[in-house]
Structures are given as C-alpha cells and as structure tokens.
Amino acid sequence: MSGIADLEPATKQSLDRVAANRLRDALVSGRIAAGARLTEISLAEQFGLSRGTIRAALQRLVSEGLIVQRPYTGWEVTTLSPHDVWELGTLRASLEGLAGRLAAERIDDAGRTALMNVFRAMEDAARDENQSLLAADLALHRMIVSLSGNERLAHHYDLITNQLRLYIASSNRLVGIEGGIVARHYELIEPILKGDGDAAEQAFRDFFHRSNSELAEFLAVGEREPVEAAPTSKN
Amino acid sequence: MSGIADLEPATKQSLDRVAANRLRDALVSGRIAAGARLTEISLAEQFGLSRGTIRAALQRLVSEGLIVQRPYTGWEVTTLSPHDVWELGTLRASLEGLAGRLAAERIDDAGRTALMNVFRAMEDAARDENQSLLAADLALHRMIVSLSGNERLAHHYDLITNQLRLYIASSNRLVGIEGGIVARHYELIEPILKGDGDAAEQAFRDFFHRSNSELAEFLAVGEREPVEAAPTSKN
DNA sequence: ACAAAGTTAATTGTTGACAATTGACAGTTT
DNA sequence: AAACTGTCAATTGTCAACAATTAACTTTGT
Helix, strand or coil: CCCCCCCCCCCCCCHHHHHHHHHHHHHHCCCCCCCCEECHHHHHHHHCCCHHHHHHHHHHHHHCCCEEEECCCEEEECCCCHHHHHHHHHHHHHHHHHHHHHHHHHCCHHHHHHHHHHHHHHHHHHHHCCCHHHHHHHHHHHHHHHHCCCHHHHHHHHHHHHHHHHHHHHCCCCCCCCCCHHHHHHHHHHHHHHCCHHHHHHHHHHHHHHHHHHHHHHHHHHCCCCCCCCCCCCC | CCCCCCCCCCCCCCHHHHHHHHHHHHHHCCCCCCCCEECHHHHHHHHCCCHHHHHHHHHHHHHCCCEEEECCCEEEECCCCHHHHHHHHHHHHHHHHHHHHHHHHHCCHHHHHHHHHHHHHHHHHHHHCCCHHHHHHHHHHHHHHHHCCCHHHHHHHHHHHHHHHHHHHHCCCCCCCCCCHHHHHHHHHHHHHHCCHHHHHHHHHHHHHHHHHHHHHHHHHHCCCCCCCCCCCCC
16 A cells, blocks of 8 residues: 555646636635626636636536626626525435435445444534534435435536535525434435335435425525526527 | 518527537437547537637537547547446436426416427327437427426436437437337326326336336347446546 | 717637647567 | 557647627717
8 A cells, every 4th residue: 555656646637627626616615605706817817827727617617507607798606596596406305315215225234334424423513513514414415325326316416516505605594404403314314224215215305395394484584686597508 | 570680699609609509419419429539620620610619619518428528638429338328317217207296286278288289299200200209209308397497407407318319319229219109108298287296206207117128128239338438527 | 967879998709829648659678 | 579668640738819799987969
C-alpha cells in the first residue's frame, strides 16, 4: 500500500470540470445564494482561468439545472418557485421509492452493514443537534439509492437532489428536520433490511406523504414569488 | 397567420444550441450509429462553425448521456450494454408510472381529447404497418407525461427516452412492436381517462412488467458486449 | 413632467491560434 | 522475438481577441 508515487493518483481532470465541481459545491452549500448573478469575467479572474473554460463549466451546471443562462445578458443561480419545489420533490420521492424497492430486492450483508452505519451516524448527528443532521439525512437517502444498483437512477437522483439543495440552502430554516426524524427513518430502512420490496416502496410512499404535508405548510408561510426557473429546454 | 415576417420567428438560438439539436436528432434517429467516433474538426467543417461552438454542442450532448468524452482522444456516440438498457428501462417505467398517476389526477376535457387523438393516430399507424408505429408509440407515452403537468418529470423522461432511442435505432429489429400493442395501450390510457390515479399507476406497472419480459428475451438473443457507457460522473 | 429615441458601457457569442496530451509506429536493446 | 523507448501526427484543452446583443443611461421633443 506504500508505492513511491501514491500522490497524484492519475486524476488529471480538465480544468472546466474542476471549476464546475467547485462551483457546484458553492451553489448547493449556499455559499453562493440563489438568484445571484454570475459573470464569466469575474469567475475567470477568481479561478485564474480563461473565459472559455469558465463558460464550459457554467454550461455544465446549466444542464444540471443549477444555473440559468440568459442570452447576451448573463448567468444566474436558479431560483426555485414553490411549484418547482413541488415538482422536484414529487420526482425525488418517486425515484427513491423505486430505489427502495430495488435495494430491498438485492441487498446483501455488506449492504445491510453500510445502511446501518449511515443510520447510526444519523442517530449521533441527531443527538448533537447541529447542522450535520441534514448531511446525515442526505447521506442516508443517498445510500439507499446506491444500494439500488442502478447507476442511472443514482445519477438522476443526484441531479434532482442538488437542485433541491439549492432551495434548502436558501431557506435557512430547515424543512422537516425535527423530532421523530430518526425513528421515521428507521421505518424506512427496516423493510429494506428485511428484503421486502413491496413494503419498502410503500414505506417511502408513506414517508413522503407525511413530508409533503409539512412542506406544503412551510411553503405556504414562505410565499416566495415564482421567479424564473429553468429545466433546460431542447428545441 | 400571414405576417410580413413569419420566417425567423423570433427564435434566435445560439449556434451551439442549433448544432446540438441537429446532432441529437441524427443520433436518436440512428443516422449516426452508436459507437461512431466524432471529431470536432470534421463536425466543424460539416456545420460551417468553429471548433469551440461544436465543442459546446458536444458537451451538451455528453450531459444528456448521448455522447461520451475521452480526454485528448475524442468523442463517441454512447453504446449501451444490456445492463444499461435495463437501467434506463426501469427508470423510464417508474417515471411513466408516476406520470400516469399524476395525469389521471388532474386530467380535464382538453387533456382527454388530446390523449384520444394520439391514441387514434396510433391505431392508424398500426394499420399501415410501417415504421411510423414507433413514432406514434413514443408520442402516446410522451403525451401522458405532458399531461402529468410536471415539467421536470417530462425533462428527465426525455433525457432517458433519448438514450433508449439510441439503442432502439441501433437494433434494427423493433422491440415490442407487434400484435396487440394497440389494445394494450388502451388499457394504459383508460384509467387516466377515468381519472383513477391508483389504477393508472398499476396499469403502467403491469404494462412494463410484460414489456420487460419480452425485452429480456430480446436482449438474451442480441448478447452485446458491455461496451463503455457513461452516466456523467461529477467528482 | 413625460415618453420616445439615440448612445454607450457591459456582457455574452464566436472564432482562430497555440499548448498539452494521446496513441500508433518505428527503432533500439536485450 | 519480445519488450521497451523515442518520435510524430492527430486530436483535444486552453486562451485571448473580436463581433453581436442587451440593458441602462442620456438626450431630445412635446
């Protein structure tokens, strides 16, 4: 395990990819706020790259729905309306239901261990009462998606989740992070651990049905204006 | 309907978008075969554009999963392995199930009319026994997705369907296009027309369960090697 | 004071040139 | 003969300059 060149592990990524990754991280973590305007020039200076390279990175994020492009005018961080959040939430719930079913159908001991580990991490995070609970929550759901064994599903799930994180980050109140969350998540993973596909899918349906009611309540209070948001059109 | 400038209908799209659209069309229609190698230079000459613009178009298609990019080496049309087709098919079925449910829950008379129209078009196409049946089939399913009222769902559905079309085009035999197809599709739209969400979702589940058995059979015969295919990685 | 038209600064759209990397081929060594 | 090494053509990666478009500002006319 100790070669002479363990460093530089053959990961020579193109600069536009690197820039896109860094930008995406800033976006979903909320360091760059929703609705913020981005200019190629300032980003180019900031990253020490040329406009063309930055441009490629921005286009990448446009295709992921994190940024909208306005011809000859500029780029800005996607702002999600309540309707957008509903669309994304519905979609994400459906994909996770499928993931739960698939995961239950093919889970093995290694998978069960991994799943229990992230669940325990969530229990710990809940005790600490800090921001990390959100991360643990996301990690748990993502683990289930990974266990589905369907990479495309995971890919689209990530796209949708990242868009939602844009919203979560902009609303500093945390949605649905409150009492009973850990117990509820156990109900989610139990049928998966037992390998019961039908029950798993049903559990996700119940879970999101409850979450959606709470979210609707939350959105009604927020009352954001329906600012432009863009699913990349193609024709 | 007769303005002085009906042409140039205010659709001044960027050239890279236009190029991407034309390329995508060539891809999903099979005019450019799966696995084909694409070079920026030849495409630039072909389209009469610069390399940079072509490059942007190619990146767009990479993010849609239609093309894979190999650093410093080239671009090539995605080749789907049987496993990839399974992944995409599973995903598409799930999304369509959701679409069916949503469509049933919110359908109105205009929607019912539109749905019946594409169904009748399918009946006609089935009588003619030509390639257009595939188009009618795709159009019917797409209509249901539209009727769901969820634009993000439609967007992701399109992405996945386009990838599958890549495969359909490469296998000149048409999968699942045979006797009883029209009747089976009526079973699909009936619960939607009646507004029964649960029944609609169940109908899609049955429909794809049957299709999948047939597809598995078909794939077993084809036995393609699992050539590289790439869901855009991000880290 | 108001509205329309003209002007200008800022920004993206597009292009061609140059640098970096890859993969194949030939040459060399063992 | 086989394996390694160096070279070279082809291709993508990156950049900086120029063109096109937008949106805000200023001016002008009423």
